[in-house]
Amino acid sequence: MMRRALAIGLVCAIGALLVFTVSNYLLPFGTFPQRKFENFENQSVAQVYLENAPIAGAGGAGSANVVTSIVWDYRGYDTLGEATILFTAVCGVAMLFRAAKERD
Amino acid sequence: MAGMTLIVKTASRLLFPFVLVFGIYIVLHGHLTPGGGFPGGVIIVAAIVMLLLGYGAEVAKVKFSPLQASVSENIGSLILVATGLLGLFVGLNFMKNALPLGTTGNLFSAGFLIPLNIGVGIKVAAGLAVILYAMLTAFEEEEK
Amino acid sequence: MNFDYIVAMLMISFGLYCLLIKRNLIKMVIGLEILTFGIHLFLISMGYREGGIAPIVTSVNPASVVATLGVDPLPQALVLTSIVIDVCVTAMLLSLAIHAYRHYKTLDMSELRRLKG
Numbered sequence: 001m002m003r004r005a006l007a008i009g010l011v012c013a014i015g016a017l018l019v020f021t022v023s024n025y026l027l028p029f030g031t032f033p034q035r036k037f038e039n040f041e042n043q044s045v046a047q048v049y050l051e052n053a054p055i056a057g058a059g060g061a062g063s064a065n066v067v068t069s070i071v072w073d074y075r076g077y078d079t080l081g082e083a084t085i086l087f088t089a090v091c092g093v094a095m096l097f098r099a100a101k102e103r104d
Numbered sequence: 105m106a107g108m109t110l111i112v113k114t115a116s117r118l119l120f121p122f123v124l125v126f127g128i129y130i131v132l133h134g135h136l137t138p139g140g141g142f143p144g145g146v147i148i149v150a151a152i153v154m155l156l157l158g159y160g161a162e163v164a165k166v167k168f169s170p171l172q173a174s175v176s177e178n179i180g181s182l183i184l185v186a187t188g189l190l191g192l193f194v195g196l197n198f199m200k201n202a203l204p205l206g207t208t209g210n211l212f213s214a215g216f217l218i219p220l221n222i223g224v225g226i227k228v229a230a231g232l233a234v235i236l237y238a239m240l241t242a243f244e245e246e247e248k
Numbered sequence: 249m250n251f252d253y254i255v256a257m258l259m260i261s262f263g264l265y266c267l268l269i270k271r272n273l274i275k276m277v278i279g280l281e282i283l284t285f286g287i288h289l290f291l292i293s294m295g296y297r298e299g300g301i302a303p304i305v306t307s308v309n310p311a312s313v314v315a316t317l318g319v320d321p322l323p324q325a326l327v328l329t330s331i332v333i334d335v336c337v338t339a340m341l342l343s344l345a346i347h348a349y350r351h352y353k354t355l356d357m358s359e360l361r362r363l364k365g
Contacts, residue, residue: 007268015261022253022290029250032297032320046295046322047315050303054208054311062205063135063214066303066318070325071140072220076188076199082329083184083227089336090177090231093343097242138304142332208305228332235339243350 049074105240107160116158123151131225135214141221145228152233161241173233180226187219252293259286271357273345277338284334288327295320 056062061069131144206213266279
């Protein structure tokens with residue numbers, strides 16, 4: 001009973017702190033490249049991606065879908081690592097259930 | 105694992121080709137519409153899971169055996185790495201676009217996105233099928 | 249009044265509550281999933297633009313409209329990777345839960361903690 005009340009109090013405190021942090025006072029909504037930080041204003045890496053990805057020539061990716069061109073053209077190495085994680089998870093699950101089958 | 109009633113069997117058998125074609129469409133049009141390799145692979149494996157749940161594991165093992173799924177996963181992974189090595193052999197870096205870019209908006213545009221999406225779609229579908237077969241058929245000898 | 253951020257933080261709080269209180273192993277996995285979904289929702293809604301459209305060049309929206317009105321495509325690409333990693337972690341957790349049930353005949357966390365060896 002004591003443990004349950006303590007857990008509810010902790011979750012309420014953490015939830016209140018999180019909701020206060022993302023309220024309109026500290027983190028305004030819908031201001032994609034307009035965050036001012038020292039000298040950077042209206043510039044971001046994502047704006048460069050949005051302008052350069054549909055260009056079918058040198059310096060562009062030539063695809064109509066900007067998200068897919070980011071996943072494969074500009075950050076292809078990360079997606080190769082993710083395919084390795086998928087392969088590792090399949091190996092792990094197969095290894096766990098092979099031990100159960102050999103024991104029977 | 106036993107199958108289900110006649111209604112579930114008939115419905116899954118009738119819906120299987122449509123879900124499969126929809127999954128292949130999402131994989132192939134990854135550079136034109138939202139989607140790509142990963143969601144398309146999950147939809148393809150959802151079609152196989154429909155048959156697995158409706159007919160039981162014994163019947164589904166004859167059609168899509170776990171050995172075929174394991175070999176298909178490795179073939180998909182090899183397509184992924186071979187397309188990346190193609191950029192290295194031409195003269196640019198690893199995983200750089202070496203196939204021709206067309207005009208933006210056609211089906212055959214954006215160079216190496218089509219083989220990569222196909223490779224990842226096959227890899228995700230076969231990998232999830234291996235996981236499901238391992239989980240569903242591991243403890244069958246105890247139940248008999 | 250930004251509802252996206254507040255709903256994401258509420259999902260994180262509910263997932264944390266479910267992870268702390270429940271004793272069934274499967275329910276704890278569900279709580280972890282809800283927590284991860286809340287984090288993904290928060291990451292994607294950080295890149296919204298006022299009156300924004302999807303970052304895809306079609307015949308209705310040419311490339312100039314996408315460059316001035318499109319939303320941020322970079323968190324969407326990173327969350328795509330994170331979703332696949334979440335699926336792999338859930339597969340490993342569920343297979344461990346199946347093994348624990350077959351060996352100890354119970355899924356209760358307080359019972360499993362007392363068994364040693």
